[in-house]
Amino acid sequence: MKVKNAMTADFLRSAYGGESMAHMRYLIWGESAKKDGYPNIGRLFDAVAYAEWAHAKNHFNVLKDEAGDNTVAAGAVFGHTNIVENLQGAINGELHEIEQMYPVYLETAKFQDEKDAYKAFHYALEAEKIHAKMFADAQISAKNKKDIGDEKIYVCPICGYTEIGDNVEKCPVCGAKRDIFKSF
Amino acid sequence: MKVKNAMTADFLRSAYGGESMAHMRYLIWGESAKKDGYPNIGRLFDAVAYAEWAHAKNHFNVLKDEAGDNTVAAGAVFGHTNIVENLQGAINGELHEIEQMYPVYLETAKFQDEKDAYKAFHYALEAEKIHAKMFADAQISAKNKKDIGDEKIYVCPICGYTEIGDNVEKCPVCGAKRDIFKSF
Ligand SMILES: [Fe+2]
Numbered sequence: 613m614k615v616k617n618a619m620t621a622d623f624l625r626s627a628y629g630g631e632s633m634a635h636m637r638y639l640i641w642g643e644s645a646k647k648d649g650y651p652n653i654g655r656l657f658d659a660v661a662y663a664e665w666a667h668a669k670n671h672f673n674v675l676k677d678e679a680g681d682n683t684v685a686a687g688a689v690f691g692h693t694n695i696v697e698n699l700q701g702a703i704n705g706e707l708h709e710i711e712q713m714y715p716v717y718l719e720t721a722k723f724q725d726e727k728d729a730y731k732a733f734h735y736a737l738e739a740e741k742i743h744a745k746m747f748a749d750a751q752i753s754a755k756n757k758k759d760i761g762d763e764k765i766y767v768c769p770i771c772g773y774t775e776i777g778d779n780v781e782k783c784p785v786c787g788a789k790r791d792i793f794k795s796f
Numbered sequence: 797m798k799v800k801n802a803m804t805a806d807f808l809r810s811a812y813g814g815e816s817m818a819h820m821r822y823l824i825w826g827e828s829a830k831k832d833g834y835p836n837i838g839r840l841f842d843a844v845a846y847a848e849w850a851h852a853k854n855h856f857n858v859l860k861d862e863a864g865d866n867t868v869a870a871g872a873v874f875g876h877t878n879i880v881e882n883l884q885g886a887i888n889g890e891l892h893e894i895e896q897m898y899p900v901y902l903e904t905a906k907f908q909d910e911k912d913a914y915k916a917f918h919y920a921l922e923a924e925k926i927h928a929k930m931f932a933d934a935q936i937s938a939k940n941k942k943d944i945g946d947e948k949i950y951v952c953p954i955c956g957y958t959e960i961g962d963n964v965e966k967c968p969v970c971g972a973k974r975d976i977f978k979s980f
């Protein structure tokens with residue numbers, strides 16, 4: 613696996629940085645949600661953190677032969693106050709990825725004929741669309757001081773596809789069998 | 797908790813980015829180490845990933861009232877090939893933090909009288925010194941195609957202090973009692 617173009621390599625590094633920081637802030641916000649009496653929103657943060665791990669890993673692995681130290685420029689959301697605001701931060705981050713970041717990265721990967729990068733960006737974008745919706749639903753509950761339901765949340769470890777409940781036989785994004793899904 | 801100065805806030809964000817990416821690459825390299833027949837080096841990667849989580853969380857929490865979206869510039873190491881090279885990447889990352897990054901961030905926090913940031917940077921720097929040594933020792937083993945020993949590895953969840961075996965009654969860096977240490 614080789615990345616041929618510097619711009620695609622840069623975008624993979626930025627995406628790795630963005631996913632790594634998203635993974636981390638969801639772990640942090642998830643811990644707070646549990647402490648604040650929202651165990652199921654906490655679980656949602658943990659599940660989505662795991663999906664962002666899958667995205668970061670995919671980007672990192674497309675770059676596996678590009679060894680070296682880099683300064684990475686990547687988008688991140690900050691703030692750690694209350695659950696409604698934390699969920700707003702999560703929604704903002706996901707929407708930025710859906711509306712701006714991944715569409716441009718995908719267009720570049722197509723333009724530069726970088727198939728492995730294209731696949732990694734595609735997997736991420738599809739999952740982020742789901743995440744934005746899940747966080748928005750959770751925020752509606754949290755605004756009413758209610759937790760979300762206790763249904764299990766499943767994540768595909770290959771592409772980060774995320775679902776509440778047991779709805780599909782195989783991953784609709786990457787085709788993986790659901791018996792490898794991780795449950796939260 | 798308020799950060800008064802833009803430069804300190806920027807360095808906290810960069811440190812958060814660097815720690816989040818380090819956390820992520822150690823999870824990735826740790827998984828590979830286990831697959832390649834080095835379960836104990838895999839455990840070391842997992843333990844140090846947890847320490848980097850503590851650092852990232854500390855930096856994020858000093859910034860907790862600085863809500864918003866930012867483009868973060870942060871150092872990261874890339875490459876995912878074999879265990880000796882992955883450990884070299886880990887050593888390089890830790891040494892950069894020890895020799896360059898955290899000394900400058902600490903000096904700035906002192907100069908700008910930012911006590912919370914100073915503490916977060918201090919905790920990280922002390923742990924990174926230990927990490928660099930642990931990864932260097934592990935690399936010597938790996939170069940001889942040997943795993944490291946199976947002694948438990950402990951991490952302080954407050955400051956990321958890391959030790960192999962049960963050596964201290966309380967954390968020598970932050971003073972936490974060892975019964976809150978996480979074991980790997
Ligand atoms: Fe993602």
Ligand SMILES: [Fe+2]
Pocket residue numbers: 660663664706739740743
């Ligand atoms: Fe996401």
Ligand SMILES: [Fe+2]
Pocket residue numbers: 768769770771772773783784785786787788
């Ligand atoms: Fe999938």
Ligand SMILES: [Fe+2]
Pocket residue numbers: 815818847848851920923924956
């Ligand atoms: Fe660290």
Ligand SMILES: [Fe+2]
Pocket residue numbers: 844847848890923924927
């Ligand atoms: Fe470290």
Ligand SMILES: [Fe+2]
Pocket residue numbers: 952953954955956957967968969970971972
């Ligand atoms: Fe400590």
